[in-house]
Structures are given as C-alpha cells and as structure tokens.
Amino acid sequence: MAISQGGWRWVHGILGVAYIVVGVLALLNPWDTFVAMAALVGWVLVFKGTFDVVVAQMMRHEHELWWLQLIVGAAEIGLAFWAAGCFGRKVVILIAFVGAWALMRGIIEIITAFAVRSIHTRAEAGTRPLPSEAAIAADVGAMPPAAPA
Numbered sequence: 001m002a003i004s005q006g007g008w009r010w011v012h013g014i015l016g017v018a019y020i021v022v023g024v025l026a027l028l029n030p031w032d033t034f035v036a037m038a039a040l041v042g043w044v045l046v047f048k049g050t051f052d053v054v055v056a057q058m059m060r061h062e063h064e065l066w067w068l069q070l071i072v073g074a075a076e077i078g079l080a081f082w083a084a085g086c087f088g089r090k091v092v093i094l095i096a097f098v099g100a101w102a103l104m105r106g107i108i109e110i111i112t113a114f115a116v117r118s119i120h121t122r123a124e125a126g127t128r129p130l131p132s133e134a135a136i137a138a139d140v141g142a143m144p145p146a147a148p149a
Contacts, residue, residue, distance in 0.1 A: 038083055038097065039083075039084070041083060041097045041098060041101070042080045042081075042083035042084045042097070043080070044080075044101075045076045045077070045079050045080035045083065045097070045101060046076075046077060046080040046081075048073075048076055048101075049072075049073045049074065049075070049076030049077035049078075049079075049080060050073070050077065051073070052069050052070070052072055052073030052076060052108065053070055053073035053074060053077070054073075055069060055073075056069035056070035056073060057070070059115075062115075062119075063114075063115040063118055063119070064118070065111050065114055065115060065118075068107070068111045069108060069111055072104045072107050072108055072111075075104060076101070076104055079097065079100055079101070083097050
C-alpha cells in the first residue's frame with residue numbers, strides 16, 4: 001500500500017529530504033537551533049495573542065468571560081515581545097515560553113468550555129434559542145451562488 005499517491009509523491013520526497021537535512025544541522029549546531037526555535041515561538045505567540053485579542057473583542061457581547069481571553073491574548077503578545085528581546089541569552093527560556101504558552105492555551109480552553117456551557121444553559125432555559133435546522137438551511141440558501149469556474 002502506497003503512503004502517497006499521484007502527483008504529491010515528489011512533494012513528500014522533497015519534504016523528507018529537507019527534514020533530514022534540517023535535523024542533521026540541528027544536531028551539529030544545537031545553540032543556533034534553540035535560538036531559531038525561540039524566535040519561531042515568539043512569532044507564533046504574536047499571531048496567537050493577536051487572534052485571541054480580536055476574538056475576545058468580537059465575543060464581548062456573546063459571553064461574560066470574554067475579558068479573560070483578552071487578558072490571555074495580551075499576555076501572549078507581551079511574552080512574544082519578551083521572547084524577541086532575550087531569546088538568545090538562555091536555552092531555558094525556550095522551555096519557559098512553551099510552558100507559558102501551554103498554560104495560556106489551557107486557560108483559553110477552560111474559558112471556551114464555560115462559554116459553551118453558558119450558551120447551552122441559556123438555550124435550555126429558553127433565553128437564547130439555538131438556531132433550528134430550517135434557519136440554518138435558510139441562511140445557507142441566502143448565500144449567493146458560487147461563480148462558475
């Protein structure tokens with residue numbers, strides 16, 4: 001059974017070779033690898049933090065815990081700028097970044113769980129009805145048709 005079929009097989013081959021080359025370079029020069037990983041984690045935190053801040057602002061009228069996501073997003077952005085300022089000083093900082101990011105991700109997941117529970121509770125109480133299948137179908141039907149290719 002083939003792992004990859006069709007025209008994508010060559011892409012998988014190139015990626016496999018690239019991963020091997022990068023792995024060997026990482027083993028030969030671990031310090032630069034840690035510095036590069038810290039820089040990448042910093043960029044990921046910038047994008048994730050920005051996303052969390054934007055989503056929190058969009059959801060502020062939907063659930064009452066929106067401000068927690070805003071705080072976590074701001075903390076992620078702050079951590080990213082801190083990482084950019086001193087990621088080359090200590091290898092341990094990379095581990096701290098990943099740990100702090102995992103902690104913030106866990107907090108966001110808990111916030112989301114409470115928000116979903118709140119929506120479900122309000123829907124059961126009748127204060128916030130969930131959309132019916134007919135309403136969803138009507139919204140989909142109201143979308144303009146896709147342009148022919």
